[in-house]
Amino acid sequence: MSVDFFYPEYEIVRDQNRCISCRVCERQCANCVHAFDEASGKMYADDSKCVNCHRCVSLCPTRALKIVKSGNTFKTNSNWTNDYMKEIYRQANSGGVLLSSMGNPADFPVYWDKILINASQVTNPSIDPLREPMETRTFLGKKPAKIERDCDGNIITKMEPNLELALPVLFGGMSYGAISYNAHASLAQAAKACGTFYNTGEGGLHKDFYQYGANTIVQVASGRFGVYKDYLNAGAAIEIKIGQGAKPGIGGHLPGLKIVGDISQTRMIPQGTDAISPAPHHDIYSIEDLHQLVYSLKEATDYQKPIIVKIAAVHNVAAIASGVARSGADIIAIDGFRGGTGAAPTRIRDNVGIPIELALASVDQRLRDEGIRGNISVICGGSIRNSTDVVKAIALGADAVYIATAALLAMGCHLCRSCHTGNCNWGIATQKPELVKRLNPEIATQRLINLLNAWEHEITEIMGGMGINSIEALRGNRLMLRGIGLTEKELEILGIKHAGE
Ligand code: SF4
Numbered sequence: 189m190s191v192d193f194f195y196p197e198y199e200i201v202r203d204q205n206r207c208i209s210c211r212v213c214e215r216q217c218a219n220c221v222h223a224f225d226e227a228s229g230k231m232y233a234d235d236s237k238c239v240n241c242h243r244c245v246s247l248c249p250t251r252a253l254k255i256v257k258s259g260n261t262f263k264t265n266s267n268w269t270n271d272y273m274k275e276i277y278r279q280a281n282s283g284g285v286l287l288s289s290m291g292n293p294a295d296f297p298v299y300w301d302k303i304l305i306n307a308s309q310v311t312n313p314s315i316d317p318l319r320e321p322m323e324t325r326t327f328l329g330k331k332p333a334k335i336e337r338d339c340d341g342n343i344i345t346k347m348e349p350n351l352e353l354a355l356p357v358l359f360g361g362m363s364y365g366a367i368s369y370n371a372h373a374s375l376a377q378a379a380k381a382c383g384t385f386y387n388t389g390e391g392g393l394h395k396d397f398y399q400y401g402a403n404t405i406v407q408v409a410s411g412r413f414g415v416y417k418d419y420l421n422a423g424a425a426i427e428i429k430i431g432q433g434a435k436p437g438i439g440g441h442l443p444g445l446k447i448v449g450d451i452s453q454t455r456m457i458p459q460g461t462d463a464i465s466p467a468p469h470h471d472i473y474s475i476e477d478l479h480q481l482v483y484s485l486k487e488a489t490d491y492q493k494p495i496i497v498k499i500a501a502v503h504n505v506a507a508i509a510s511g512v513a514r515s516g517a518d519i520i521a522i523d524g525f526r527g528g529t530g531a532a533p534t535r536i537r538d539n540v541g542i543p544i545e546l547a548l549a550s551v552d553q554r555l556r557d558e559g560i561r562g563n564i565s566v567i568c569g570g571s572i573r574n575s576t577d578v579v580k581a582i583a584l585g586a587d588a589v590y591i592a593t594a595a596l597l598a599m600g601c602h603l604c605r606s607c608h609t610g611n612c613n614w615g616i617a618t619q620k621p622e623l624v625k626r627l628n629p630e631i632a633t634q635r636l637i638n639l640l641n642a643w644e645h646e647i648t649e650i651m652g653g654m655g656i657n658s659i660e661a662l663r664g665n666r667l668m669l670r671g672i673g674l675t676e677k678e679l680e681i682l683g684i685k686h687a688g689e
């Protein structure tokens with residue numbers, strides 16, 4: 189017999205003086221929280237189903253609703269917290285692995301918030317970005333050790349294929365299947381408008397989005413879903429996904445009930461089949477094997493496209509990055525342990541991997557120490573939340589950053605962390621047609637463009653304040669950073685001084 193020991197996590201507070209029983213909340217909630225009681229003529233709510241996505245709160249015409257954290261609590265202590273107790277009850281009921289969405293929410297240090305940025309005073313004066321040119325263009329890919337020219341001044345050095353970005357921010361991989369058609373359409377259109385790139389994730393490329401190929405990164409993951417020659421040639425770059433920050437060391441699983449219609453066609457698997465990505469690529473067990481895949485993909489695309497290798501930030505990430513740089517890859521993407529996901533086992537998401545700040549600093553240092561930094565560009569991701577995180581990441585050594593959760597938020601996500609249920613009330617992490625329609629791609633595209641434009645303004649302003657006028661001059665410029673409240677060891681790994689030094 190299963191016993192439900194749970195208290196609802198949230199309570200719906202409805203101001204009956206304001207409520208006009210219009211039933212908007214009932215229609216808008218895919219979790220069936222709200223219902224109308226004909227007898228009393230009033231609305232009531234089943235708190236236990238609420239995920240706190242705020243759809244009803246946002247659309248209630250009379251502002252009658254409020255969602256509050258439930259005051260009910262178990263008899264907890266600092267060892268057995270409310271969450272740990274609930275998880276035991278849940279597993280005792282289901283016998284299953286705990287699943288979660290989005291990034292690691294645990295209380296580990298956020299190093300971005302312990303790093304401060306420099307500003308020029310008196311000497312090396314600051315630059316006014318409104319009156320002086322600022323260069324935010326970034327090129328990702330191998331850089332030649334030196335540039336040679338012929339007697340007419342033309343460059344004769346063979347240049348490797350590079351991605352050109354108008355600003356050092358790309359949209360990270362999110363598959364069609366994990367997010368909706370309208371969400372993908374919005375990312376693709378915004379990437380094109382802003383001169384940057386979005387990433388297919390491991391779900392293949394929907395035929396409607398081939399038109400955005402010049403702004404698309406196509407992914408090759410362990411399941412190889414939707415991968416064939418035209419797909420590889422459709423994008424501007426190819427990303428081999430080895431690992432992901434939210435779930436390092438394990439594969440992925442999109443349940444068969446989500447493999448419907450276009451998603452099954454795009455992934456090139458039958459409808460209703462579970463899409464299971466194995467934990468490893470079954471043809472990669474060494475850097476030599478990785479080298480073979482990198483060059484197979486280059487061969488398939490006539491050596492015209494940079495190859496990205498994406499790995500999760502784990503303990504020995506610097507040594508792994510050194511191997512990746514020697515595999516022939518053009519770009520390495522490192523995903524920190526706060527990176528988001530459509531679904532991951534909770535225990536893995538919250539306990540495996542390391543913060544992106546430490547991983548990034550150690551990778552950049554290792555590549556410099558080995559004299560191979562120019563052989564590969566570095567993209568970092570895993571909870572980049574604002575323009576200062578971007579500036580700090582670049583000063584720590586990144587060439588550019590991936591944003592994904594921030595992009596979802598811009599489209600309307602309220603971080604309810606229930607993407608794995610497929611019931612996203614905001615039309616983003618769902619395939620249900622009636623929910624997908626809730627995301628208007630034109631509005632979502634404009635909101636993404638607004639976000640990137642706003643960040644670009646802020647980045648140029650912060651750079652100007654430092655007396656720096658190009659992303660290139662900021663990259664790896666750790667003298668511009670100071671730590672606060674960090675240990676000697678943390679400062680050493682980050683390669684920065686303490687504030688006041
Ligand atoms: S949306 Fe607001 S006004 Fe309408 S029924 Fe729900 S709580 Fe009442």
Ligand code: SF4
Binds near residue numbers: 290604608611
């Ligand atoms: S994408 Fe949707 S389901 Fe996922 S966290 Fe955001 S609002 Fe919730």
